[in-house]
Amino acid sequence: MHTLTLAPLLALADLAATGDDDGPLVEAEPLAHAFGACVLMWKQDPSVPEIGTRKAYLPGVVLAGPRDARIAPGEPGIAAVEPNAAGDFLPQPDTPGFDAVHTFAVVRQTLTMYARALGAAGLAMPLPWQWNSSADTSPLRVFPHGLPDTQNAFYSRTQGSLRFGHFVPEGGSERVYSCRSFDIVSHETAHAILDGIKPRWLQANAPPQTGGLHEAFGDLSAIFLALSQLDQCDAIVAQTKASLHNKSYLADIAEQFGMALGNANSLRNADNDLRLGQAGVQVHAISQVFTGALYDVLADLFAYERAPEREDDAVVLHRVAAYLAGALLRALIAAPDEAASFADVANTLLTVVAQDGKPAAYGAFIRNQFSRREIVEAAHGGSAESAAFVPGVPLAAKVCDAPGARQDRRACCGTMQLAEYDCAGRRTAESVLAGEARLLARWCAEHGRHGPALPGISPMASPPALSGSNRDGAARDGAMLA
Amino acid sequence: MIISARASGGLAGRVRDYQLDTAARPDGAALETLLQRLDFFTAAPANPIGADVPRWEITVDDGARCHTVVVHEDGSDGEWQALFEHVRHAA
Numbered sequence: 001m002h003t004l005t006l007a008p009l010l011a012l013a014d015l016a017a018t019g020d021d022d023g024p025l026v027e028a029e030p031l032a033h034a035f036g037a038c039v040l041m042w043k044q045d046p047s048v049p050e051i052g053t054r055k056a057y058l059p060g061v062v063l064a065g066p067r068d069a070r071i072a073p074g075e076p077g078i079a080a081v082e083p084n085a086a087g088d089f090l091p092q093p094d095t096p097g098f099d100a101v102h103t104f105a106v107v108r109q110t111l112t113m114y115a116r117a118l119g120a121a122g123l124a125m126p127l128p129w130q131w132n133s134s135a136d137t138s139p140l141r142v143f144p145h146g147l148p149d150t151q152n153a154f155y156s157r158t159q160g161s162l163r164f165g166h167f168v169p170e171g172g173s174e175r176v177y178s179c180r181s182f183d184i185v186s187h188e189t190a191h192a193i194l195d196g197i198k199p200r201w202l203q204a205n206a207p208p209q210t211g212g213l214h215e216a217f218g219d220l221s222a223i224f225l226a227l228s229q230l231d232q233c234d235a236i237v238a239q240t241k242a243s244l245h246n247k248s249y250l251a252d253i254a255e256q257f258g259m260a261l262g263n264a265n266s267l268r269n270a271d272n273d274l275r276l277g278q279a280g281v282q283v284h285a286i287s288q289v290f291t292g293a294l295y296d297v298l299a300d301l302f303a304y305e306r307a308p309e310r311e312d313d314a315v316v317l318h319r320v321a322a323y324l325a326g327a328l329l330r331a332l333i334a335a336p337d338e339a340a341s342f343a344d345v346a347n348t349l350l351t352v353v354a355q356d357g358k359p360a361a362y363g364a365f366i367r368n369q370f371s372r373r374e375i376v377e378a379a380h381g382g383s384a385e386s387a388a389f390v391p392g393v394p395l396a397a398k399v400c401d402a403p404g405a406r407q408d409r410r411a412c413c414g415t416m417q418l419a420e421y422d423c424a425g426r427r428t429a430e431s432v433l434a435g436e437a438r439l440l441a442r443w444c445a446e447h448g449r450h451g452p453a454l455p456g457i458s459p460m461a462s463p464p465a466l467s468g469s470n471r472d473g474a475a476r477d478g479a480m481l482a
Numbered sequence: 483m484i485i486s487a488r489a490s491g492g493l494a495g496r497v498r499d500y501q502l503d504t505a506a507r508p509d510g511a512a513l514e515t516l517l518q519r520l521d522f523f524t525a526a527p528a529n530p531i532g533a534d535v536p537r538w539e540i541t542v543d544d545g546a547r548c549h550t551v552v553v554h555e556d557g558s559d560g561e562w563q564a565l566f567e568h569v570r571h572a573a
Contacts, residue, residue, distance in 0.1 A: 147557060152492040156556050158530035163557065184493065191533035202531055214533055254493075261494055284495035 035432070037062040038088040041102040043232060045181040046093070047256035048249050051235055053093060058108055061429045061436075062089070066104040067139070069436035070111060070129075073100060074143035074161055096145065099179050103144040103164065106185035110221055113228050114193055117326030121356075126440050130157050130195045133451030134444045137437040140192055144179035151261060153178040155191035157202065162188045169260040176260040183254045183267075186225045187218035200338045207401040208281035209341045213332070215287030219253050220294055220328065223270060226250060227321035233314040242306065242313045244299035245271055251295060270295040276342065276374040276399040290342050293373045298324055300365040327352045343397035346370040354391065367395065374398045483514055484543045487569045489555075492536040502572045513568055517542060520561050527553045527562065538566060 036059040043051040064080045065073045066089055073080065081097045083089055091097035115127055129140055138160060146163030147153070153164040164179035178184045194217050195202055201210050226232045227250070240246040249255065251271035258267035268284070272292040279286040301320045306313060331349035332340075346366065353362040367389065371378035376395035379388055389395075444450070487500040504510035522542055529552070536555040541548065555566050 151494065152534065152536055154493065154532055154534035154536075154556065156530050156532035156535060158532060159556065159558065178493070187493070188534065195533070202533060218533070257493075261496070267494060282495060 035059070035061045035429070036087075037066070037083060038086075038090065039066070039101050039105040040090045040093070040098065041105045042093070042180055042182055043229075043235075044183065044226070044249055045254070045256040047259060051232070051249070054229075054231060055090070056105060056109070056229070058105060058112075060108075060112075061432045062087075062104075062108075063429055063433070066101055068108065069137075069433040069440070070126075070139050071104060071107050072139040072141055073104070074141040074146060074163075077143050078145060099144045099177060102182075103142055103162075103179045103185050106182055106225070107140065107142055107162070107189045109228070110186045110189040110225050111193065113221075113225055113322075113325060114329050117322065117329055120322075121326055121330060123330065126443050127193055128196050128440060128444060128449065129160065129192060130199050131160055131451075132196070132440060132444055133449045134441045135451035137440045137444075140189075145177070151178075151257075153184050153188050155188045155195070157192075157195055157199075162192065164188075167260070170262075172260065176256055178254075178257055181254050181257055182226065183219075183222035184257060186222040187253070190218040190221035193221075194332065197333055198335075198337060198340070201340065203338075207339050207341070207405050208283065208286050209401050210339055211283035212279075212286035212290055213335075213340060213342065213345060215283050216290035216294070217328070217332065219268060219270060219287065219291045221325075222253055223250060223295065223298075224321055224325035224328075227317060228325070230314060230318055233317045233321075237313045237317060242302075242308070244295070244302055247271075271299075274373070281401070281405060289373050289375065290345075293342075293346075293369045293375060294324070294328065296369040296372075297365050300369065301362065304359075304361055304365070327356070341397055341400065342370070342375040343395065343400075346376050347394040350395070351392075363391070371395070371398065483510075483517065483545075485513070485569065486541045486543075488539045489566075489570070490537050490539075491534065493534045500569050500572060502569065507572065509568065513565075516561065516565055516568065520565065522551065523547050523549045525549075525551050527551065527559070529554045530556045530558070532556065540565070540569070 036057055038055050038057050039062075040053055041056055042048075043054050060068055062068055062083070064082045066081060066083075067073060078096045078100045081089055081091060081100050089101040091101055111127060115124070118125055118127070129138070131138060141159070141161040143161060143163045145166060146161070147165030149167050150165035151167050153162070155162050162185075164177070164184070166175055166177040166179070168175050191214060194214055200206070201214055227236070232250075236244075236248055236250045239248040240250075244250065251269050252258075252266035253270060254267035255265065258265065261267070268288060268291070270288075270291045272288055274289045274292055276286070276289050279289050298321060301324060302317055305316050305320050307316070327349060328345075330352050331345050334348040334351065335344045350363050350366055353366065367376070367378055370376045375398060377398050378395075380390045380393055380395070381388075483504045485500070485502050485504065488497060489500070490497045502513075504513050507513065523544075532554075538553050538555060539550065540553065541550040553562055555563070557563055
C-alpha cells in the first residue's frame with residue numbers, strides 16, 4: 001500500500017523558505033493516485049443532534065461494501081454499498097447504506113487509532129484479530145443490522161464478527177439502531193482488538209476485574225476515538241469550557257441506546273465516582289471503576305498540559321488523549337496474560353509513563369486517581385504518614401478479587417474506489433488489500449501465530465511488546481464463556 | 483411444563499426473569515414441540531467466546547424431569563433462538 005509522506009513536500013518548503021538555490025534541485029515524489037475514501041458518519045449518534053454527522057477521510061483502500069483487508073460486511077446482511085464516482089461513501093442518514101458505512105468507518109477508525117498509537121511508541125504491529133495467523137488473515141465481519149428486535153450488540157470470537165441489534169423501545173415508535181452509535185461500535189471493536197492481544201481474558205474462569213478491564217477498554221475506546229477527531233475536541237472544549245468534569249456528551253456512553261432502555265442520559269457515564277469496594281463482581285459494574293479512574297487521569301493530564309495563552313485547548317486535548325490511549329493499550333499489553341487485575345494495569349501504566357520520560361505529575365495523577373478508586377495503595381509501606389512512593393516498585397492492590405472469584409456476566413449495573421482503480425497503473429485496489437493480508441500473515445508468522453493449517457511449527461519467542469499474548473493457538477471455537 | 487428463564491449480560495448487562503406454564507399458553511404446544519426438537523432434557527449446547535453476548539439460564543420442569551441449561555444468544559442456532567423469542571414474548 002502506498003503511504004503518502006510529507007517529507008518531500010517539507011523539504012521543498014524548506015528550500016523555498018531559505019531561498020537556497022545552490023544545492024541540488026529537490027523534486028517531490030510524484031503523488032500516487034491517492035487511496036482513501038470519504039465517508040459520512042454520526043459524530044455520536046442520532047440523539048446528539050447538536051453535533052450531527054461529519055465527513056471523515058479514511059486513508060486506505062476501501063472497496064464496495066464497504067470493506068478493506070481487515071474489516072468486511074457480514075453476509076447475509078446489508079446490500080453492499082457502492083462508492084460514488086469520486087470513490088466516496090456518502091449515503092443519506094437513516095438508511096441501511098448509511099448504517100453500513102458508519103459502522104465500517106468506526107471500526108476502521110478504532111483499529112487505526114490504536115495501530116497509530118503503537119506505531120508512535122515504536123511498537124508498530126497490525127493488531128491482528130484473535131483468529132489471525134500466518135494461515136488465516138480473515139477479516140472481522142460486521143453485521144450492522146445483525147440482531148433484529150434485540151437490545152444488544154456484541155463481539156463474537158466464535159463467529160469472527162460484531163453484531164448490532166435494533167429495536168423499538170417500550171412505549172416508543174422510532175426504531176433504535178445500535179450500529180448508529182459511535183460509542184457502541186467503538187466499544188465492540190475494542191473487545192475484538194483486546195481479544196487479539198489477550199485471548200485468555202475472555203475465558204469463563206477469568207476473575208471479575210479481568211472482565212471489567214475488557215468492558216472498560218471498550219468504553220474508554222469510544223472516548224479516545226471521539227478525541228482523536230479535532231472537530232470533536234473543539235466541540236468538547238466549548239461544551240465543557242475546558243474542564244472535562246463539566247457535563248458533556250464525551251463522558252456519556254451510548255446516549256440513544258441508554259435512553260431507549262430507560263436511562264436518563266446514556267448507558268454508562270465515565271465521569272463517575274465509583275470505588276472498587278462498592279462495585280461487586282458484575283463486569284459492567286466493575287468496569288466503571290477503571291473507566292472512571294482513567295477518565296479522571298485524562299482530565300488531570302488535560303488540565304496540567306493546558307496553556308491557552310500558547311496553544312489552542314482542542315489541540316492539547318487531542319494530543320493528551322492520543323498519548324493516554326496509546327499508553328493504556330501498551331499497559332494492557334504489558335499486563336499479565338491471565339487473570340489481570342486493575343492494579344496490574346495501573347502499575348504497567350505507571351511504568352509506561354516513566355519509560356516515556358513524562359513529567360512526574362503524570363505518575364502522580366495515575367497514583368492519585370487509582371488509589372482514590374481503591375484500586376491500588378497510594379504509596380509503599382508504612383503508616384499513612386510515613387508511607388512513601390518508590391518509583392519503579394509496583395503499588396499493592398487495595399481491593400482484590402476474592403480467591404477463585406469468577407466474573408459475573410449476569411447481574412447488572414444498568415450501565416453496562418473506486419472499485420478497481422489502480423495505483424500508478426500498476427496495482428489494483430484488490431491487490432493492495434491482498435498485499436496487506438500478506439503482510440499480516442507474515443507478521444503472524446514472525447511472531448509465532450501459526451494457524452492450524454501449519455501444524456508442527458513451534459511458536460517463536462514472544463516479542464517484548466507482546467509478551468505472552470496469543471501464543472497458544474487457541475481455537476476460535478469451543479471454550480465456554482461466562 | 484414450567485419454564486423458568488433468566489436472561490442477562492449483553493452490552494447493558496441487564497437481567498430479566500421469565501416464568502411460563504405451557505399448559506396455560508396458546509403457544510404452549512408449539513413450545514413443547516420446540517423443546518423436544520432441542521432435546522432439552524439432555525441438551526448441553528456449545529457456548530461461544532465473546533463479549534457482551536447475552537446469557538440465558540433456562541430451567542424446564544415437566545413434572546418428572548427438571549433440567550437447567552446455560553446457553554448464549556449469539557444468533558447462531560435457529561432452534562435456540564426460537565426458544566429465546568418465545569420466552570421473551572411471553573413476558
